[in-house]
Amino acid sequence: MAISYEELTNKHPCYALGKKGTTGRIHLPISPTCNIECKFCDRRINDYEKRPGVASTVIKPTEALDVIKRSLELCPDITVAGIAGPGDTLASDYALETFRLIRDSFPDIIKCMSTNGLLLPEKADEIIETGIDSLTVTVNAVDPEIEAKLNNGILYHGVHYKGVEAAEILIKNQLEGIKKVSSAGITIKVNTVLVPGINDEHIEEIAKAVSEAGASIYNIIPLIPQNELRDCRAPSCAEIDGVRQKAGQYIDVFRHCQRCRADAIGVPGEKDYGDQIYLKRIRQKDTFSHG
Numbered sequence: 001m002a003i004s005y006e007e008l009t010n011k012h013p014c015y016a017l018g019k020k021g022t023t024g025r026i027h028l029p030i031s032p033t034c035n036i037e038c039k040f041c042d043r044r045i046n047d048y049e050k051r052p053g054v055a056s057t058v059i060k061p062t063e064a065l066d067v068i069k070r071s072l073e074l075c076p077d078i079t080v081a082g083i084a085g086p087g088d089t090l091a092s093d094y095a096l097e098t099f100r101l102i103r104d105s106f107p108d109i110i111k112c113m114s115t116n117g118l119l120l121p122e123k124a125d126e127i128i129e130t131g132i133d134s135l136t137v138t139v140n141a142v143d144p145e146i147e148a149k150l151n152n153g154i155l156y157h158g159v160h161y162k163g164v165e166a167a168e169i170l171i172k173n174q175l176e177g178i179k180k181v182s183s184a185g186i187t188i189k190v191n192t193v194l195v196p197g198i199n200d201e202h203i204e205e206i207a208k209a210v211s212e213a214g215a216s217i218y219n220i221i222p223l224i225p226q227n228e229l230r231d232c233r234a235p236s237c238a239e240i241d242g243v244r245q246k247a248g249q250y251i252d253v254f255r256h257c258q259r260c261r262a263d264a265i266g267v268p269g270e271k272d273y274g275d276q277i278y279l280k281r282i283r284q285k286d287t288f289s290h291g
Contacts (some may be wrong), residue, residue: 002133003110005187005216011079012110012134013268014189015217016256024267025080025112026071027260029278030094032058034087036116036170037152038140039228040193056263056278058086061098065105067277074273075266082112084136085262090119099130110134114191118154118170120177128184135181136189136219137174141199142209144168149198152228175213182214189254190215194235194243195223207247218247219254 008015013023034041059067064081072078081102089095099111113127114136120127127135141147147167154166161169182188190210194200207218220243222235244253256268265273 002131002184002186008110008134008187012112013080013256014112014136014219014254015134015187016254017252022077022267023080024075024078025082025264026068026078027085027262027264028064028067028081028083028098029056029058029086029263030061030064030083030098031085031087031089031092032094033091034116035091035118035155036088036166037154038116038193039150039152040195040223040226040232042227056274059278061094061101064098065101068102068106068109071265071273071277074276075271077267078109078265080110080112081106082114084114084260088118089113089115090123096123096126096130099132103131112136114138116170117174117177118156119173121173121180124177124180124184127181128186132186134187134189136191137178137210137215138191138193139171139174139206139210140193140195141167141202142171142175142206143202144171146199146202147171150193150195150229175209178210178213178215182216187217188213188215189217189219190251191219191221193221193223194240195229196233196235196239198232200235200239200243203243204246204249207250211251215251217252217254220244220247 009017011023013025068081083089083095095113102111110133112134113132117137140150144164144167148164153160153162154170156169178188192206222240225232225234247253263274263278265277
């Protein structure tokens with residue numbers, strides 16, 4: 001049975017309310033591909049950028065247990081094993097396969113997964129069966145017209161959808177999936193990338209919709225200008241605080257996000273042990289395909 005939301009606020013660094021948490025996490029870079037085309041996403045294999053979507057290597061599920069064991073030896077404060085990329089966790093079977101291995105070998109560690117939610121409704125039963133304790137879903141809009149400005153398209157059951165049609169499918173699946181997984185007692189966190197001029201006036205509506213769907217906590221992440229949105233500006237601290245205040249009317253708001261790499265290890269904001277664990281780190285400019 002998944003642990004409670006209240007327990008997660010003490011044991012999971014991405015659920016800490018109030019002051020920054022003191023617990024650690026290990027991100028396992030298991031998922032190589034993605035099935036949606038976010039305009040702000042620039043997934044890379046390198047060992048120097050410190051942001052989501054970046055990992056120094058992609059490991060196999062069978063390697064994950066050794067990575068966890070060695071990480072715990074270096075950082076006993078680690079309480080969470082998470083998979084957040086560098087692609088989407090449901091775009092391949094690797095993440096769920098890894099969580100089954102973790103469930104059997106490290107039963108006390110919290111299992112956390114992040115996804116864009118496109119395949120969430122159809123994968124919900126499998127997610128629940130693996131014993132995942134918390135799920136993060138990235139929802140950048142609940143209005144298809146706005147989502148279409150942030151996402152070029154999706155690859156869904158072998159068909160490439162674009163624009164508003166793609167956005168309608170994605171949003172429907174995200175909200176339906178959140179309802180299904182949260183109804184099983186699994187805590188849901190929602191991430192939103194805040195993009196000035198596109199979804200900054202829409203945050204309150206997103207917060208209300210995901211709260212009603214069953215999410216417990218909301219993380220608003222400032223845009224890193226890159227890829228097709230490289231000419232957009234990052235939101236100011238005042239803008240971020242303003243939308244957090246609005247969202248807080250509907251849902252708990254997480255305020256300490258470090259925008260971690262997909263292979264980060266340790267306590268967020270402190271020493272990252274990734275370079276001691278992922279020995280295959282390479283300096284290679286590369287991107288993943290969107291499925």
